[in-house]
Amino acid sequence: MHDLAIRTEDLTKSFGEIRALAGLDLEVARGEIFGLVGPDGAGKTTTMRLLSGLLRPDAGRAEVAGLDVVERTEDVRRLLGYLPQTFAMLHELTVAENIEYFADLYCIPRGQFAQRSDELLSATGLTEFTGRRADALSGGMGQKLALICSLIHRPQVLLLDEPTRGVDPVSRRDLWRIVYGLPAEDVTVLISTPYADEAERCNRLGVLVDGILQTVGTPQDLVARQTSRPIELQATEQRLARNALEKLGGVETVAVVGQALRITVRRDGPGPEEVLKALDGAGVEATEAHWAQPRLADALLAIAERCGKDG
Amino acid sequence: MRRPATLRRMLAVARAEWRHNYRDARSLAIVIALPVFLLLIYGYGINLDLRDLPFAVQDLDRTEQSADFVNRLVRSGYFTLARAIQDTREIDSVIEVGAVRFVLVIPHGFGGDLASGRPAQVQVVLDGGDSATASVALGYLQALVGDHSIHLARRWAMRHGLPASAVEPALRVVPRVLYNPELRSVNFIVPGLIAVILTLLAALLTSGCIVREREGGSFEALAASPIAPIEIVLGKLLPYAVISFVDIVLCMVVGRLLFGVAPMGDKALLLGLSLIYLIASLSIGLLVSSLARSHQVATLIAFLATVLPSLLVSGFAFPVRSMPVALQAIAQIIPATHFLIIIRAIYLKGAGVSAFAPRVAALAAMALALVLLTVRTFRKRLE
Numbered sequence A: 001m002h003d004l005a006i007r008t009e010d011l012t013k014s015f016g017e018i019r020a021l022a023g024l025d026l027e028v029a030r031g032e033i034f035g036l037v038g039p040d041g042a043g044k045t046t047t048m049r050l051l052s053g054l055l056r057p058d059a060g061r062a063e064v065a066g067l068d069v070v071e072r073t074e075d076v077r078r079l080l081g082y083l084p085q086t087f088a089m090l091h092e093l094t095v096a097e098n099i100e101y102f103a104d105l106y107c108i109p110r111g112q113f114a115q116r117s118d119e120l121l122s123a124t125g126l127t128e129f130t131g132r133r134a135d136a137l138s139g140g141m142g143q144k145l146a147l148i149c150s151l152i153h154r155p156q157v158l159l160l161d162e163p164t165r166g167v168d169p170v171s172r173r174d175l176w177r178i179v180y181g182l183p184a185e186d187v188t189v190l191i192s193t194p195y196a197d198e199a200e201r202c203n204r205l206g207v208l209v210d211g212i213l214q215t216v217g218t219p220q221d222l223v224a225r226q227t228s229r230p231i232e233l234q235a236t237e238q239r240l241a242r243n244a245l246e247k248l249g250g251v252e253t254v255a256v257v258g259q260a261l262r263i264t265v266r267r268d269g270p271g272p273e274e275v276l277k278a279l280d281g282a283g284v285e286a287t288e289a290h291w292a293q294p295r296l297a298d299a300l301l302a303i304a305e306r307c308g309k310d311g
Numbered sequence B: 001m002r003r004p005a006t007l008r009r010m011l012a013v014a015r016a017e018w019r020h021n022y023r024d025a026r027s028l029a030i031v032i033a034l035p036v037f038l039l040l041i042y043g044y045g046i047n048l049d050l051r052d053l054p055f056a057v058q059d060l061d062r063t064e065q066s067a068d069f070v071n072r073l074v075r076s077g078y079f080t081l082a083r084a085i086q087d088t089r090e091i092d093s094v095i096e097v098g099a100v101r102f103v104l105v106i107p108h109g110f111g112g113d114l115a116s117g118r119p120a121q122v123q124v125v126l127d128g129g130d131s132a133t134a135s136v137a138l139g140y141l142q143a144l145v146g147d148h149s150i151h152l153a154r155r156w157a158m159r160h161g162l163p164a165s166a167v168e169p170a171l172r173v174v175p176r177v178l179y180n181p182e183l184r185s186v187n188f189i190v191p192g193l194i195a196v197i198l199t200l201l202a203a204l205l206t207s208g209c210i211v212r213e214r215e216g217g218s219f220e221a222l223a224a225s226p227i228a229p230i231e232i233v234l235g236k237l238l239p240y241a242v243i244s245f246v247d248i249v250l251c252m253v254v255g256r257l258l259f260g261v262a263p264m265g266d267k268a269l270l271l272g273l274s275l276i277y278l279i280a281s282l283s284i285g286l287l288v289s290s291l292a293r294s295h296q297v298a299t300l301i302a303f304l305a306t307v308l309p310s311l312l313v314s315g316f317a318f319p320v321r322s323m324p325v326a327l328q329a330i331a332q333i334i335p336a337t338h339f340l341i342i343i344r345a346i347y348l349k350g351a352g353v354s355a356f357a358p359r360v361a362a363l364a365a366m367a368l369a370l371v372l373l374t375v376r377t378f379r380k381r382l383e
């Protein structure tokens, strides 16, 4: 079998004036969990839809398991699992009926079906809810059902489009536990997520902003490539402090993290002491400024900010 | 290997669609209540039979003969004497306010003319605003007047010692009404109504079924699966064919129980041919549904494409032959036109296939073409 689960070359898609995806070159190795991260409107969903043949590329090409997605769309679809961003279960059908529906669409042999279904139900903790209608499920349970349905036919490549958006932390953990186990079953995963803490769990990441792939690498690579360093501090008036910090020279990003403010500063930018001094000068009260451990979230934010300034 | 897979995916879509209808209270109401409701409303509402039509009399003659004539009209049961008019100026106003549908003016000397054997005249002022009723009323009136004059002539002959046959008119029209001998308009209306109701249902049922999935998000997962367009189309058609087939049976039963109208011909033949018509109509709804951007737009377009022509150009309300040539041509490409002819022929004439074979062929060709068109234009994509 092919070593590259997904390969795109100059993949391009526009909607009228909007450039949703501009020349994407992406390679995802077999057995990888590859994360697609980026802000709203970055082109993540567009990428997934191009790979599943739901959209036609304007230019470039894409392959899944070595098969061209335009020329061999239906063959690709047979070995692809896809969990769309919008809830795609049939509302009036129960959990069990939805699973059966997808098993039929992919023509899973009856003998394999029951075992596979039970296995996935117990892995997601949905066994007790098989009789419940899909529209009566909580957000987390709904996404678990969607995950079951996308896995029922043992796909080689799984596309997960923000599967944890709006899902409670416990369900998120459950969903990830299943995703983690997939490479062992020889399933390659392409997952998009808006959360940095989830991106950290991927083998590799691609950062997409405004339809352009900014950078690719392991989470550690991305952190290591950061040229700016983080500082955390406390401020009583967070909003005022943010405004003041955003205007400060050498400061790259400003974010609120719980009770604290977290900023990143360039190598030639101010240190903790200088930041406090500058805030004091602007009449904003702040304390406890200190260097912090670099994190993936800083790196992702910095990339998005840099693109925002360029555009 | 391929055939069982095709069947399985098609049935999966059909089962899901069936469950959707069966669990969605609104869909269920449309399926069962709507046809019965429409048949009741329109069956009772559209009644072309003439009964108790109000009229007024201005009797300037005031003789035994004039009273006798008015009596005869009232006794017929078609007309009710609503008022007597004294002043000629009243004539226009009673018609204008709709109090009566016509005014009978009996001139001076009516009785004298009759008594002396001279031809007498009466004047009728009709409300032409409702021309259909006016012409039917005039027809009845003329028939009654003809009857009455023969009756008078016989009396005159007898009084003068002549045999009654001496006054029999040389030529007399004896109407023999074919196919609907009681001349009850429900006999004619009910079959047409069943056709129109089925058309409406078909449009309502299928026009939503794909665009609904697009709006709801489930289309994305369906389209990303390896199902073929023909499997989706046939899978969506199947449950609605069953549902609307139940509806035609329901309509026939209601027509029988409430209006006493039953097909004179072969019921099984009618049901079989209805199925062909239903597939054509359901496909139009499905085609619209797969191309439309929103549920509302789909329902509206399906309605305009099926129900409107079936009401206006199919021959349901106006005979196709009396329409402009362009409309007649359009009527030929509308499935409802052909089905209407078939259902009326089976209901009213008890006709068999040989009486309308070309219509059956046209209907079957249209059904097949529409299914194929829906499959060919179906895109498993989001743009």
Ligand SMILES: Nc1ncnc2c1ncn2[C@@H]1O[C@H](COP(=O)(O)OP(=O)(O)OP(=O)(O)O)[C@@H](O)[C@H]1O
Pocket (backbone or CB within 6 Å): A015, A018, A019, A020, A038, A039, A040, A041, A042, A043, A044, A045, A046, A047, A085
């Ligand atoms: N069908 C469409 N018609 C018009 N514009 C579209 C369509 N789909 C996407 N877009 C536009 O293309 C761009 C990329 O959208 P896309 O949905 O791929 O982004 P995304 O990264 O998935 O964002 P999000 O996090 O909001 O899901 C956006 O500007 C979006 O508005």
Ligand SMILES: [Mg+2]
Pocket (backbone or CB within 6 Å): A044, A045, A046, A085, A161
């Ligand atoms: Mg998206």
